[in-house]
Amino acid sequence: SKAPIAIIGTGIAGLSAARTLHDAGQPVHLFDKSRGSGGRMASKRSDAGSLDLGAQYFTARDRRFTDALHQWSAEGWVDQWAPNLYQAREGQLTPSADEQVRWVGTPTMSAITRGLLGELPVTFNCRITEVFRGEQFWTLVDASGASHGPFSQVVVAVPAPQAAALLPSAPKLAAVAASVAMEPTWAVSLGFATPLSTQVEGCFVQDDALDWIARNRSKPGRDGEFDTWVLHGTSNWSRQHLDLSKEAVIERLHGAFAELIDCVVPAPEFTLAHRWLYARPAQAHEWTALADAGLGLYACGDWCLSGRVEGAWLSGQEAARRLLENL
Numbered sequence: 319s320k321a322p323i324a325i326i327g328t329g330i331a332g333l334s335a336a337r338t339l340h341d342a343g344q345p346v347h348l349f350d351k352s353r354g355s356g357g358r359m360a361s362k363r364s365d366a367g368s369l370d371l372g373a374q375y376f377t378a379r380d381r382r383f384t385d386a387l388h389q390w391s392a393e394g395w396v397d398q399w400a401p402n403l404y405q406a407r408e409g410q411l412t413p414s415a416d417e418q419v420r421w422v423g424t425p426t427m428s429a430i431t432r433g434l435l436g437e438l439p440v441t442f443n444c445r446i447t448e449v450f451r452g453e454q455f456w457t458l459v460d461a462s463g464a465s466h467g468p469f470s471q472v473v474v475a476v477p478a479p480q481a482a483a484l485l486p487s488a489p490k491l492a493a494v495a496a497s498v499a500m501e502p503t504w505a506v507s508l509g510f511a512t513p514l515s516t517q518v519e520g521c522f523v524q525d526d527a528l529d530w531i532a533r534n535r536s537k538p539g540r541d542g543e544f545d546t547w548v549l550h551g552t553s554n555w556s557r558q559h560l561d562l563s564k565e566a567v568i569e570r571l572h573g574a575f576a577e578l579i580d581c582v583v584p585a586p587e588f589t590l591a592h593r594w595l596y597a598r599p600a601q602a603h604e605w606t607a608l609a610d611a612g613l614g615l616y617a618c619g620d621w622c623l624s625g626r627v628e629g630a631w632l633s634g635q636e637a638a639r640r641l642l643e644n645l
């Protein structure tokens with residue numbers, strides 16, 4: 319049997335590539351440093367139910383992604399989310415309804431990558447630190463020093479700064495990845511035993527600290543007894559408060575939330591903070607995916623395109639397409 323293709327990263331980009339390669343008859347093996355799939359679009363299990371701390375929803379502009387969404391919808395992995403939308407500017411909260419179709423994974427964001435992963439071979443809790451090529455095959459080394467291989471090709475599907483560290487075999491690719499700046503986001507979740515008395519379910523915020531707030535439980539299929547909310551800090555605020563303690567971040571964003579929302583905000587029964595160091599590329603790019611076809615090394619991820627779920631998925635599609643084209 320032939321050596322499989324290694325795919326590093328089980329976010330939406332890595333799984334987009336993995337599914338296409340598998341469907342084309344190519345053996346794949348996936349790796350992820352986390353305990354499960356999804357990356358920045360994973361949901362977190364908590365005492366207050368599952369929480370979407372990263373990607374909040376996604377939109378589709380490309381026909382290929384829309385087609386995929388309809389398949390995922392038929393599988394029961396996604397559904398539309400039509401929140402009561404607001405915007406907040408200069409302390410003014412106003413309704414901001416629109417016609418945009420927005421999608422979420424159901425019953426959790428992770429349902430999508432879990433569905434795509436299916437029975438594909440994967441090694442979790444495995445942080446890859448080195449990717450090198452012998453005469454014919456690739457070998458991966460993980461953080462514990464263990465080797466994995468041989469692999470025929472490698473697809474690197476991790477955020478740009480982490481990709482750069484895995485691409486020294488292809489210096490040009492490594493340089494492109496290293497040129498991408500990625501911005502952090504502080505995410506906070508608050509859970510209230512008594513539902514807040516507001517109509518707000520999602521709000522685009524233009525504020526020093528807050529960028530977005532969402533009523534997590536207003537998404538289709540979400541469980542949990544609490545009225546859970548997710549708050550995102552702006553890139554600027556998050557960068558300026560990168561090393562603040564979780565307690566202090568919760569206090570600050572909770573304060574900003576209480577000031578903004580149009581109801582009384584009691585002390586939450588549940589709180590949680592998560593720091594996304596590489597939340598989004600500082601700007602969009604038009605690389606779609608990176609390839610050194612001669613070597614058999616590919617890189618994909620949201621940072622090759624738009625910094626959105628759709629961009630990450632399209633990037634994974636392109637990496638797979640180019641790999642198959644060069645077999």
Ligand code: FAD
Nearest residue numbers: 327329330331351357358372373374446597619620626627
């Ligand atoms: P990731 O999801 O980051 O996947 C990379 C995977 O690789 C991870 O699972 C990681 O654990 C793993 N990994 C990394 N390094 C290694 C290593 N060395 N070895 C092994 N595994 C490794 N997009 C939208 O469209 N709509 C939104 O509303 C939205 N909101 C967002 C809010 C936040 C706070 C964040 C953080 C992101 C948001 N995004 C949103 C962006 C969206 O989540 C990403 O664009 C998309 O999920 C990126 O997918 P990816 O596969 O490229 O990368």
Ligand code: NAD
Nearest residue numbers: 376377403404405414415416418503522550597598625626
């Ligand atoms: P989208 O079309 O819903 O929103 C794009 C942007 O348009 C919003 O950020 C907002 O500024 C504005 N907007 C849209 N509808 C609005 C309305 N009804 N009222 C007021 N403003 C409105 O979604 P998209 O283009 O798919 O973008 C995905 C979302 O993910 C964006 O909000 C983006 O900021 C967010 N995101 C966040 C991170 C992070 O790290 N925090 C990373 C990637 C993406």
